[in-house]
Amino acid sequence: MSKATDPVDTPPLTPAPLTPAPLNPAEDRARVIAARNRVVGLLLACLVVLFFAITIVKIKI
Amino acid sequence: MDGARSAAGRRPTEWRDFLALTKPRVMSLVIFTGLCGLLAAPEQINPVLGFTAILCIAIGAGGAAALNQWWEADIDAGMRRTASRPLPAGRMDRTSARDFGVALSGTSVFVMGLAIGWLAALILAISIVYYSVIYTVWLKPRTPQNIVIGGGAGAFPPLIGWVAATGHITAMPVLLFLIIFMWTPPHFWALALFVQSDYAKVGIPMMPVVAGEAVTRRLIMLYAALLLPLSLLPCFIPARLGGAGSLYGWVAGVCSTVFLAASIRVGLRRRNGEADTMKPEKQLFAISIIYLFALFGALVAAKWIQG
Known part of the structure; x- marks a missing residue:
């Protein structure tokens, strides 16, 4: 058995978090x-049309 | 300095909150009745101009709603039904709401005047002032008749739609105005009956708060009874003047009878203690919305089917 597939050495699988990590205030503001x-922009383009x-x-x- | 810091630190308002400020659900009814007024008119309007007219009605209604929420932010904060709106919830500052409302209102009237006509623009301007000033600022905090007189604000859209298509006012669009005018009190009082504690808490003199439930229930029956013959009157307007045919008459007769029956059920009822779920009142509120959609939908459908 190779080292990579050894169940003893591989870290336990943890489920991916369902919600994204919270943004810091600056990132949230920019978003x-x-x-x-x-x-x-979309509204202005529609108005021009x-x-x-x-x-x-x-x-x- | 503190003010500048707090302004800089405040989370910017999301576009969804600006959209919420326009009361999209109320706007859907405004758009629908405006569209029906436009489509039921005896003269056809170019589709691009028709779309522009409806867009202006919608933007004007959104602007008036924003101004209403700007003025009533403190009242909304004290009511469970409205506490989560952008202003009372603190997701938007009052100046932004006021500027947004003024910008939408001004733009809608200006574009309506340039693209469609200044009579339609004038009626749109009157409807915005009627709702945001006469109803919101003057009538609502002063008199239990607020919704009776203020109901005129919501009655303008079919009149505007009709005038946008024809360029003039006749008996038929005035009748459509009167139908919504007469429909508003039972519609709104049904709501007021099951949220009256909220209105009482913030000191708004709605009919159930001031005159009591029994009087309100009798008035709901009275207005629904008056609405029945009024809703049939469009059948008696000559077709060349845009009158509705017999098909509309049948639909209006049935729908108005159902609405009257639901109103009588509420009118003859008494609240069964504090635990009462007010189901018939909630049903009447829902029926009143369906009723208006059905009535105005029938108006347009009858015109298309009967010519």
């Missing part, structure tokens, strides 16, 4: 702001 910026569509419709009418 929240990044998520907020992504949402604002909407205003473009409104302009096209208004020109046709």
